[in-house]
Amino acid sequence: xxxxxYVVKIGGNVIDNPDACSxxxxxxxxxxxxxxxxxxxxxxxxxxxxxxxxxxQMVDGRRITDxxxxxxxxxxxxxxxxxxxxxxxQAAGSNAIGLTGxxxxxxxxxxxxxxxIDYGFVGDIEEVNGQQINALLQSSLVPVIAPLTYSSEGLLxxxxxxxxASATAVAMSGFYEVNLIYCFEKKGVLSDxxxxxxxxxxxxxQSYADYKESGVINKGMIPKLDNAFAALQAGVAQxxxxxxxxxAQAVASAAGTRISMQG
Amino acid sequence: xxxxxYVVKIGGNVIDNPDACSxxxxxxxxxxxxxxxxxxxxxxxxxxxxxxxxxxQMVDGRRITDxxxxxxxxxxxxxxxxxxxxxxxQAAGSNAIGLTGxxxxxxxxxxxxxxxIDYGFVGDIEEVNGQQINALLQSSLVPVIAPLTYSSEGLLxxxxxxxxASATAVAMSGFYEVNLIYCFEKKGVLSDxxxxxxxxxxxxxQSYADYKESGVINKGMIPKLDNAFAALQAGVAQxxxxxxxxxAQAVASAAGTRISMQG
Numbered sequence: 001x002x003x004x005x006y007v008v009k010i011g012g013n014v015i016d017n018p019d020a021c022s023x024x025x026x027x028x029x030x031x032x033x034x035x036x037x038x039x040x041x042x043x044x045x046x047x048x049x050x051x052x053x054x055x056x057q058m059v060d061g062r063r064i065t066d067x068x069x070x071x072x073x074x075x076x077x078x079x080x081x082x083x084x085x086x087x088x089x090q091a092a093g094s095n096a097i098g099l100t101g102x103x104x105x106x107x108x109x110x111x112x113x114x115x116x117i118d119y120g121f122v123g124d125i126e127e128v129n130g131q132q133i134n135a136l137l138q139s140s141l142v143p144v145i146a147p148l149t150y151s152s153e154g155l156l157x158x159x160x161x162x163x164x165a166s167a168t169a170v171a172m173s174g175f176y177e178v179n180l181i182y183c184f185e186k187k188g189v190l191s192d193x194x195x196x197x198x199x200x201x202x203x204x205x206q207s208y209a210d211y212k213e214s215g216v217i218n219k220g221m222i223p224k225l226d227n228a229f230a231a232l233q234a235g236v237a238q239x240x241x242x243x244x245x246x247x248a249q250a251v252a253s254a255a256g257t258r259i260s261m262q263g
Numbered sequence: 264x265x266x267x268x269y270v271v272k273i274g275g276n277v278i279d280n281p282d283a284c285s286x287x288x289x290x291x292x293x294x295x296x297x298x299x300x301x302x303x304x305x306x307x308x309x310x311x312x313x314x315x316x317x318x319x320q321m322v323d324g325r326r327i328t329d330x331x332x333x334x335x336x337x338x339x340x341x342x343x344x345x346x347x348x349x350x351x352x353q354a355a356g357s358n359a360i361g362l363t364g365x366x367x368x369x370x371x372x373x374x375x376x377x378x379x380i381d382y383g384f385v386g387d388i389e390e391v392n393g394q395q396i397n398a399l400l401q402s403s404l405v406p407v408i409a410p411l412t413y414s415s416e417g418l419l420x421x422x423x424x425x426x427x428a429s430a431t432a433v434a435m436s437g438f439y440e441v442n443l444i445y446c447f448e449k450k451g452v453l454s455d456x457x458x459x460x461x462x463x464x465x466x467x468x469q470s471y472a473d474y475k476e477s478g479v480i481n482k483g484m485i486p487k488l489d490n491a492f493a494a495l496q497a498g499v500a501q502x503x504x505x506x507x508x509x510x511a512q513a514v515a516s517a518a519g520t521r522i523s524m525q526g
Contacts, residue, residue: 079342091417139398154354
């Protein structure tokens with residue numbers, strides 16, 4: 001059995017809340033063993049863009065990234081958010097190293113081709129350099145990855161943090177037994193959307209199919225879970241979905257939803 | 264004789280000029296062997312601060328860094344400038360990794376004590392972790408260091424890039440034969456301030472003393488050169504001062520001013 005690795009994704013809503021973020025970072029710092037943090041952006045980019053009089057355009061919940069907006073997300077995600085997470089983790093005793101996909105060439109992408117919508121400087125991941133990431137882990141470093149990648153032409157590209165987390169988890173599954181953990185604002189996958197405590201504790205392909213058929217799992221949760229099962233198919237050992245407050249318990253299988261092929 | 268390492272410092276004036284910066288990065292990428300780039304900030308921080316209606320206060324040429332200004336320099340130096348340099352170096356074939364002092368805990372500082380002036384969130388370097396930097400170099404990475412450090416309490420601190428370059432060079436001299444190269448807007452140390460081509464090709468402690476006594480070297484150059492000789496005293500093999508356009512020639516001793524104990 002290979003060594004365990006946690007790939008933890010934290011969303012912008014936690015980053016926007018200093019107390020929740022601080023608690024989360026302390027829990028993350030205390031996780032034993034190898035780990036990687038992938039973070040989202042948060043509302044700060046939109047706020048800074050507004051102050052700089054750069055208009056934020058969203059299409060279907062996705063940010064259109066023109067050149068001025070690319071500079072804002074590079075500043076905010078790659079600088080302000082990433083470096084503050086790193087400094088706080090260092091103070092919590094975790095030897096964090098902040099990275100975009102460009103750093104060490106760890107995650108290379110291509111600028112998304114224009115079809116009906118021009119998303120601008122947005123990257124679709126082409127390659128994760130698992131060997132380079134592993135070299136950092138082997139130097140006792142804790143990678144903290146911002147939602148930016150780069151193209152072989154030297155462009156920085158705004159990239160979805162969920163996708164970066166799952167692509168990283170898949171690439172690292174060649175080296176480790178990977179548990180990909182999505183921390184978000186709910187306690188897990190719910191069997192009743194109106195009851196925040198109705199957490200489904202585990203899912204496998206069969207129970208997922210059953211929940212979908214009965215309509216218990218629907219809408220927004222389906223693409224998330226399809227992605228989780230795709231990561232499992234590609235070699236990730238387990239995917240966990242939990243509340244950011246519950247990271248420590250989720251790792252001990254005492255909170256959140258555990259998703260695996262066996263289940 | 265230990266392996267050679269170049270620690271190259273590039274100032275804000277080159278970063279502010281896309282063509283000069285692009286030429287410099289290509290030359291830097293082609294330098295054979297181990298290398299580290301330390302970069303300054305440039306005018307972008309002041310411009311972004313102005314757009315965000317954050318006032319820039321300078322005392323004796325030094326930026327006062329209150330909390331809003333710290334956020335700006337973290338965004339601009341740690342994000343916008345650093346990540347664009349990294350992406351361009353990756354495209355030029357150099358496996359760059361962008362770092363602040365907080366990343367990997369490579370350069371720790373203390374917040375400057377308030378005496379007559381409160382500089383705010385400004386760091387005085389306490390420790391450079393040469394072993395960690397060496398681990399990155401040994402992983403075939405090229406560190407690109409932004410002018411920010413961190414304190415053990417998890418604060419990010421604005422830090423002078425020249426000082427970061429010399430402290431890094433000194434720390435790495437335990438592992439390598441270090442050539443510390445300051446690239447700036449002049450061709451080297453000049454024997455005639457009105458003649459840009461009157462470059463003094465080499466200096467040692469004796470010739471430096473002579474030039475000072477005769478008044479040929481004076482004013483602003485003296486603290487720079489005192490720092491260069493202090494780095495040599497602390498183990499750095501050579502300090503080179505040259506124009507950013509001349510990096511390749513300076514490394515071949517065909518441009519700039521070479522400063523060493525023997526000279």
